[in-house]
Amino acid sequence: MRRMTARPANAHQARLLRLLRDGGPNSRAQLGDQVDLSRSKLAVEVDRLLETELVVADGLAASRGGRRSHNIRLNPHLRFLGVDIGATSVDVAVTNAELEILGHINQPMDVREGPVAVFEQVLAMAAKLRATGLAEGFDGAGIGVPGPVRFPEGIPVAPPIMPGWDGFPVREALSQELGCPVMVDNDVNLMALGEQHAGVARTVADFLCVKIGTGIGCGIVVGGEVYRGTTGSAGDIGHIQAVPDGRPCACGNRGCLEAHFSGAALARDATEAAEQRLSPELATRLEANGTLSAVDVAAAAAAGDATALDLIREGGNRTGQVIAGLVSFFNPGLVVIGGGVTGLGHTLLAAIRTQVYRGSLPLATGNLPIVLGELGPTAGVIGAARLISDHLFSPA
Amino acid sequence: MRRMTARPANAHQARLLRLLRDGGPNSRAQLGDQVDLSRSKLAVEVDRLLETELVVADGLAASRGGRRSHNIRLNPHLRFLGVDIGATSVDVAVTNAELEILGHINQPMDVREGPVAVFEQVLAMAAKLRATGLAEGFDGAGIGVPGPVRFPEGIPVAPPIMPGWDGFPVREALSQELGCPVMVDNDVNLMALGEQHAGVARTVADFLCVKIGTGIGCGIVVGGEVYRGTTGSAGDIGHIQAVPDGRPCACGNRGCLEAHFSGAALARDATEAAEQRLSPELATRLEANGTLSAVDVAAAAAAGDATALDLIREGGNRTGQVIAGLVSFFNPGLVVIGGGVTGLGHTLLAAIRTQVYRGSLPLATGNLPIVLGELGPTAGVIGAARLISDHLFSPA
DNA sequence: CTACTTTTTCCACTCTCAGGACAAAGGCGG
DNA sequence: CCGCCTTTGTCCTGAGAGTGGAAAAAGTAG
Numbered sequence: 001m002r003r004m005t006a007r008p009a010n011a012h013q014a015r016l017l018r019l020l021r022d023g024g025p026n027s028r029a030q031l032g033d034q035v036d037l038s039r040s041k042l043a044v045e046v047d048r049l050l051e052t053e054l055v056v057a058d059g060l061a062a063s064r065g066g067r068r069s070h071n072i073r074l075n076p077h078l079r080f081l082g083v084d085i086g087a088t089s090v091d092v093a094v095t096n097a098e099l100e101i102l103g104h105i106n107q108p109m110d111v112r113e114g115p116v117a118v119f120e121q122v123l124a125m126a127a128k129l130r131a132t133g134l135a136e137g138f139d140g141a142g143i144g145v146p147g148p149v150r151f152p153e154g155i156p157v158a159p160p161i162m163p164g165w166d167g168f169p170v171r172e173a174l175s176q177e178l179g180c181p182v183m184v185d186n187d188v189n190l191m192a193l194g195e196q197h198a199g200v201a202r203t204v205a206d207f208l209c210v211k212i213g214t215g216i217g218c219g220i221v222v223g224g225e226v227y228r229g230t231t232g233s234a235g236d237i238g239h240i241q242a243v244p245d246g247r248p249c250a251c252g253n254r255g256c257l258e259a260h261f262s263g264a265a266l267a268r269d270a271t272e273a274a275e276q277r278l279s280p281e282l283a284t285r286l287e288a289n290g291t292l293s294a295v296d297v298a299a300a301a302a303a304g305d306a307t308a309l310d311l312i313r314e315g316g317n318r319t320g321q322v323i324a325g326l327v328s329f330f331n332p333g334l335v336v337i338g339g340g341v342t343g344l345g346h347t348l349l350a351a352i353r354t355q356v357y358r359g360s361l362p363l364a365t366g367n368l369p370i371v372l373g374e375l376g377p378t379a380g381v382i383g384a385a386r387l388i389s390d391h392l393f394s395p396a
Numbered sequence: 397m398r399r400m401t402a403r404p405a406n407a408h409q410a411r412l413l414r415l416l417r418d419g420g421p422n423s424r425a426q427l428g429d430q431v432d433l434s435r436s437k438l439a440v441e442v443d444r445l446l447e448t449e450l451v452v453a454d455g456l457a458a459s460r461g462g463r464r465s466h467n468i469r470l471n472p473h474l475r476f477l478g479v480d481i482g483a484t485s486v487d488v489a490v491t492n493a494e495l496e497i498l499g500h501i502n503q504p505m506d507v508r509e510g511p512v513a514v515f516e517q518v519l520a521m522a523a524k525l526r527a528t529g530l531a532e533g534f535d536g537a538g539i540g541v542p543g544p545v546r547f548p549e550g551i552p553v554a555p556p557i558m559p560g561w562d563g564f565p566v567r568e569a570l571s572q573e574l575g576c577p578v579m580v581d582n583d584v585n586l587m588a589l590g591e592q593h594a595g596v597a598r599t600v601a602d603f604l605c606v607k608i609g610t611g612i613g614c615g616i617v618v619g620g621e622v623y624r625g626t627t628g629s630a631g632d633i634g635h636i637q638a639v640p641d642g643r644p645c646a647c648g649n650r651g652c653l654e655a656h657f658s659g660a661a662l663a664r665d666a667t668e669a670a671e672q673r674l675s676p677e678l679a680t681r682l683e684a685n686g687t688l689s690a691v692d693v694a695a696a697a698a699a700g701d702a703t704a705l706d707l708i709r710e711g712g713n714r715t716g717q718v719i720a721g722l723v724s725f726f727n728p729g730l731v732v733i734g735g736g737v738t739g740l741g742h743t744l745l746a747a748i749r750t751q752v753y754r755g756s757l758p759l760a761t762g763n764l765p766i767v768l769g770e771l772g773p774t775a776g777v778i779g780a781a782r783l784i785s786d787h788l789f790s791p792a
Numbered sequence: 793c794t795a796c797t798t799t800t801t802c803c804a805c806t807c808t809c810a811g812g813a814c815a816a817a818g819g820c821g822g
Numbered sequence: 823c824c825g826c827c828t829t830t831g832t833c834c835t836g837a838g839a840g841t842g843g844a845a846a847a848a849g850t851a852g
Contacts, residue, residue, distance in 0.1 A: 029799060038841050043800075066798025067848040148759055158759045206626055218725065222618050229727025230602055233759045240721040241755055244640065251757060322721070325636040329614065329722055331625025359637055361647060363544055363554045363629045425830060434810045439831070462829025463817035793852100800847070808839080816831070822824085 003180065004078055004139050006052035007396040012037060012045050017393040020055060020074045021098055022197075027061035027069035046072060054078075074098060079134070080388055081141035081178065083122055084187055084380030086340075087111050087161055087214035090118065092125040093381035094134045099197060099389060101378060103134045111146060114164035115173075123177055138180045140392050142384030143170065144187035146215065148233040154184035157232060160251065161215060183387045187211070188235055189226045190383030191373070192219025195336050197386045199374040204334045208326060209373070210237075211339035212319065214263045218326070237326065238262065242318045257322050261315030263294045263340055269311050270297050279307035298343040312344045316351025323352060323370075324359030331364045338373030345372075399576065400474055400535050402448035403792035408433060408441050413789040416451060416470045417494055418593075423457035423465035442468060450474075470494060475530070476784055477537035477574065479518055480583055480776030482736075483507050483557055483610035486514065488521040489777035490530045495593060495785060497774060499530045507542060510560035511569075519573055534576045536788050538780030539566065540583035542611065544629040550580035553628060556647065557611060579783045583607070583776055584631055585622045587769070588615025590779030591732050595770035600730045604722060605769070606633075607735035608715065610659045614722070633722070634658065638714045653718050657711030659690045659736055665707050666693045675703035694739040708740045712747025719748060719766075720755030727760045734769030741768070 008014040012035070019034055020026060026034075032042050049055045050072075058071040074097035082101075084091040088111070093104040105125050111118060122143075129135065147159025154171025156162065175182040185193075192209035195201045201209070201221070209219035216238040220227040228234050238258035239251050246255025259265060270292040274282040281300040286292050300308035323335060335356070337349060353370050373379055404410040408431070415430055416422060422430075428438050445451045446468075454467040470493035478497075480487040484507070489500040501521050507514060518539075525531065543555025550567025552558065571578040581589075588605035591597045597605070597617070605615035612634040616623040624630050634654035635647050642651025655661060666688040670678040677696040682688050696704035719731060731752070733745060749766050769775055 027799090032799095039800080040802085040842080041840055044840090063849060064798065065850065066796085067800075067850090069799060160757075206623075220725075222623060227602075227618060229760070230729035230764075231727060231759055231762070233757065234725065234727035236724050236727070236757060236760065237721075239757055240724050241717065253755065321637065325633075325718070325721060326725055328632050328636050329616075329630065329725070331627055331630035331632070333626035359649065361556075361629065361632060361635055363627055364625070364632065366627070368626075423830090428830095435831075436811080436833085437809060440809090459818060460829065461819065462827085463819095463831080465830060795851090797850075798848085800845100802845085803843090804841105805843105806839105806841080808837105810835105810837085812833105812835090814831100814833080817829085819828075820826090822826105 003137050004052075004054060004075060006054050008054070008393060009048065009396065010045075011395050012041070013049055014394050016045060016049065017054065017074065018390075020072065021389060021393065024098055025058055025071050025073035027071055029064070029069040030061075031072065077136075078139050079137065080385040081126055081135075081138045081180075082381030082384035083126075083141065083143040084190065084384060085111055085118060085122070085143065085145050086187065086380075087146050090122060090125065091377060091381050092122060092129065093378065093385070094126075094129045094138075095382070095385040097139075097389070099382060099385045101382065103129045103132060104378065104381065105129060106377065111162045112164065115168040115170065119173065119177070122174075126178070138178055140180050140388035141174060141178055141182045142190065142387035143174060143182065143184050144190035144380050144384055145170065145184065146187050146213075146217075148231065148236065149184050149186050149228075150232050151185060151228050154182065156184075181388065181392060183391050185226070185384075185387055186217070186219075186228075186232070186235070187380055188217035188219045189228065190219075190381075190387060191338055191379045192221050192226060192336070192383065193386045194375055194379035194381070194383030195338070195373050196221060196224070196383075198382050199379060200336055200371050201334055204332075206330075207332045207334035207336065208323075208330060209336040209338060210319070210323060212262060212337065212341040213339040216258050216262050216319070216339075220330070237322060240322050240325075242322050257318060260318050266297055266311060266315060266341065267291070267293050270300075270308070273307050273311070279305050281305035282308060294341050295343060298345070301344065301347055309347060312347045313351045316344075316348045317355055319348075320352035320355025321359060324356045327356055327360045327364050327368065332368070335368065335370045336373050337370065338376075338379060342372050342376075399533050400448075400450060400471060402450050404450070404789060405444065405792065406441075407791050408437070409445055410790050412441060412445065413450065413470065414786075416468065417785060417789065420494055421454055421467050421469035423467055425460065425465040426457075427468065473532075474535050475533065476781040477522055477531075477534045477576075478777030478780035479522075479537065479539040480586065480780060481507055481514060481518070481539065481541050482583065482776075483542050486518060486521065487773060487777050488518060488525065489774065489781070490522075490525045490534075491778070491781040493535075493785070495778060495781045497778065499525045499528060500774065500777065501525060502773065507558045508560065511564040511566065515569065515573070518570075522574070534574055536576050536784035537570060537574055537578045538586065538783035539570060539578065539580050540586035540776050540780050541566065541580065542583050542609075542613075544627065544632065545580050545582050545624075546628050547581060547624050550578065552580075577784065577788060579787050581622070581780075581783055582613070582615075582624075582628070582631070584613035584615045585624065586615075586779030586783060587734055587775045588617050588622060588732070588779065589782045590771055590775035590777070591734070591769050592617060592620070592779075593782045594778050595775060596732055596767050597730055600728075602726075602728050603730035603732060604719075604726060604728045605732040605734060606715070606719060608658060608733065608737040609735040612654050612658050612715070612735075616726070633718060636718050636721075638718050653714060657714050662693055662707060662711060662737065663687070663689050666696075666704070669703050669707070675701050677701035678704060690737050691739060694741070697740065697743055705743060708743045709747045712740075712744045713751055715744075716748035716751025717755060720752045723752055723756045723760050723764065728764070731764065731766045732769050733766065734772075734775060738768050738772075 078097035243255035249256035249259035474493035639651035645652035645655035
C-alpha cells in the first residue's frame with residue numbers, strides 16, 4: 001500500500017485529526033459539536049481531509065432522532081511505530097492512527113552496545129511486526145532513548161548511560177531506514193505522554209511522571225505539553241542529592257538518589273543482603289539464578305521477606321523525599337510512578353506517599369493523587385506513537 | 397483626565413501594543429518590519445488604536461533614506477500602579493505604559509496587620525504619588541503578595557505568613573478602590589516578571605528566580621510565561637527539606653530551607669552569635685540597635701567579620717544545594733538570585749554557585765549563568781506593572 | 793402516510809486581507 | 823534649485839474565508 005504523506009493544511013484540519021485520534025470514529029455532526037466552525041466550513045475541511053485520504057468515510061452513524069450522519073474515521077491503514085529503548089531492553093509496537101497497539105514486542109538488549117547494533121535490532125523487530133501483516137509500512141515513528149535529547153534535531157546529548165550515542169543522528173538515521181518521519185525524545189517524557197494520552201493523566205494539565213527503572217527520571221508536563229528544559233535534560237532527577245555524604249555515584253558525586261534507589265542499586269543491595277545471609281528468601285533466589293534483580297526483590301517482598309520489604313521501604317522513603325521537594329517546587333496536579341521497579345507495588349507507593357504528604361505543604365498536597373502508572377510497559381511505546389502523531393497532526 | 401478604558405480588539409492590536417511597550421516609540425514603518433502584516437492591514441489597525449487613544453501619533457521619525465515616517469507611541473498619559481507587599485514592607489510605584497518607573501515609595505509595614513490596614517496604607521501611598529502630579533488616576537494596577545494566590549480570582553489561599561489574608565478578595569477590593577482593572581500574584585512571580593521585562597532575564601525563555609527575603613520563594617518561568625502550578629503554590633521552595641532532622645520550622649517539619657536560611661533565620665543566628673560573643677562586630681551592632689537583621693550581617697561581612705561570613709557561606713551552601721536539585725529537575729537557562737538578602741552579595745552568590753555547579757550534571761550547568769537580580773527592590777513593582785499591562789494588552 | 797428531526801448541500805452575502813498602483817515626502821548628486 | 827531615486831502612506835480591487843439561511847435528503851415517531 002502507498003504510504004500517506006499528506007499533512008493537515010491548516011489548524012482546523014489538525015484539530016479534527018486530533019479529535020478523531022483521541023475520540024475514535026465520529027460522525028460529521030458530532031465533530032461539528034466539538035469544533036467551533038460553521039457547518040459549511042466543517043464540510044469543506046472534512047472533504048479536503050477525505051481527498052488527502054487521511055480520513056475515510058465509514059458507513060452511517062446511529063441516528064440521533066433524524067437523518068443518520070456519515071461516520072468519519074482516520075484512515076485505518078495508517079500505521080505508527082513506537083520504539084522505547086530502555087537501558088536493558090527494547091520495546092517496539094505498531095499502532096493504528098488512533099494509537100491503539102496492534103502488535104508489541106519486547107526484547108532484552110544492552111543499550112551500551114551502541115546505536116548501530118541497537119538500530120539493527122529495532123529494525124529487525126519492526127520487520128517482524130510488519131511480517132505478521134499488521135503493517136505494510138509506517139507513516140511515522142516515535143522513539144524514546146534513556147538519556148537527554150536535543151529535541152528539535154532528535155540527537156542524544158551527553159547521555160551518561162549510553163556513551164556511544166552522543167551526537168548520533170537518531171532521527172535522521174531512523175527516518176532514512178524507515179522512510180517516514182521520525183521524532184526522538186527521552187524515554188521518560190514518552191512515558192508521560194503515554195499516561196497522558198491513554199493512562200491516568202488524561203485530564204490533568206500539569207503533572208509529574210517519575211520513572212524508576214535502571215535509573216530514575218521524571219517527565220514534566222506543563223499545560224498539557226512536555227517540558228524539556230533548555231538543553232533537554234529537564235527531569236533528570238536521578239542525580240539529585242538524596243543522602244548527604246551518601247554512596248558514591250557514577251556521576252562523581254555522593255548520595256545521588258539513583259545511587260541509593262533504582263533498579264541497579266536495588267539489585268546490588270539485594271545481592272549484598274543475600275550474601276550476608278540477612279535474607280534466606282533472597283539467598284535462595286541468588287543461588288538459583290546467579291544474580292538478583294528488582295523482580296526478585298518484589299517476589300521476596302510478596303513472600304513477606306522482611307529484608308526485601310525494608311529495602312523497598314527505604315528506597316521509597318528516599319525517593320519520596322526527593323519527590324516531596326519537587327512537589328513543593330512544581331505544585332503538580334498529579335504524580336505518576338512508573339517504570340520497571342513499580343512491580344514493587346504498594347509497599348513502594350505507600351513509602352513515597354508518606355514522605356510526600358509529610359514533607360510538602362498542605363496546599364500543594366491537599367488534592368494531590370500519587371498513583372502508579374496505568375499502562376505499565378506500554379506507556380513508552382504509546383507515548384512514542386503519540387509524539388509522532390502530534391507532530392504529523394499539526395499544520396505543515 | 398479621563399482614564400483609558402479601551403482594550404485591543406484583536407491579537408494584532410495586542411501585539412502592536414506590546415511592541416510599543418517593550419520597544420518604546422516606533423515609526424509605523426518599523427512596526428511594519430516587526431509584525432507580519434500587509435501595509436494596508438497595519439495602517440488600519442494603527443488607525444483603530446489611534447481612535448481608541450491607546451496610542452498617539454508623536455511627530456516624525458528620522459528618515460531611513462526616503463520619506464520620513466510618523467512616530468507612534470503608547471499614550472503618554474497611561475499610568476499603571478505597581479504594588480509589592482513584602483512581609484515587612486510595602487513598595488508602591490507609578491509607571492507609564494512603557495513600564496518606566498515615574499515614582500516609587502517604600503514604607504515598612506507588617507503584613508500580619510491584615511488586609512484592611514495594609515490596603516489603607518497602600519491607598520495612602522498611591523494617593524501620595526498621585527499628589528505629586530505623576531498621575532491623575534490609574535489605568536491598571538498589579539499587586540504582589542507574599543504567599544500563594546488563586547490567580548484567576550486574585551485571592552490569596554492559605555498564606556502561611558499572612559494568616560488574615562486567606563480568602564480576602566484582593567483583586568476585587570483593590571479594583572473597587574482604584575476604579576481600574578487589577579491583577580494579583582505572588583510577589584516572587586512578579587519579581588521574575590520584572591527581571592524578565594527589564595532585568596537580566598530579558599532573553600531567556602525558561603528560568604528560575606529565587607527570592608531570598610524574610611522567606612524563600614522561587615518564580616518559575618516556562619516558555620516566557622510564569623508557571624503557577626495547580627493551586628498557585630508552585631515555587632514554594634522555602635519548605636523543602638535542606639537539612640535532615642534539622643531545625644524545627646513554623647510549618648511543623650524539621651530542616652526546612654527557610655528555617656536554616658532566610659532573612660528571619662539569619663537575624664536569629666546573628667543575634668545568637670552576638671550574644672555568645674563569637675563576633676565582636678555583630679555584638680557592637682546588637683548593642684547599638686537592640687536588634688540585628690540581614691543588613692547588619694552584610695555590613696559585618698563587608699568589614700571582614702569571620703562569623704558573619706560563615707553564616708552567609710553556610711546559608712548559601714544550603715540554598716545552593718536545594719537550587720542544585722531544582723536545576724537538575726528543571727534545567728533552566730538562567731538562575732536569578734534576588735530579594736532583601738542579596739545585600740550579602742558575592743559571598744552568598746559564590747557559595748550558591750559552588751553548590752550548584754558541583755551538585756548538578758554538566759549538561760544542565762554547562763551554560764547556566766547564576767546571577768544576582770539587576771533591578772533590586774524595583775523588580776517587584778515593575779513585575780506588577782508588567783502583569784497588569786500583559787492583561788490589558790491582550791485581546792478583550 | 794403525516795408531522796417532525798436531524799443532516800447535508802447549496803448559495804448568496806459579508807468581511808478580511810494581500811498586494812498593486814499611485815501619491816506624498818524626503819534624500820542626494822549635479 | 824532640479825531631476826531622480828527611495829521610502830512611506832493611501833486607495834482600490836480582487837481573491838478567499840467564512841457565515842447563516844433555505845431547501846433538499848434521509849430518518850424517526852405516531
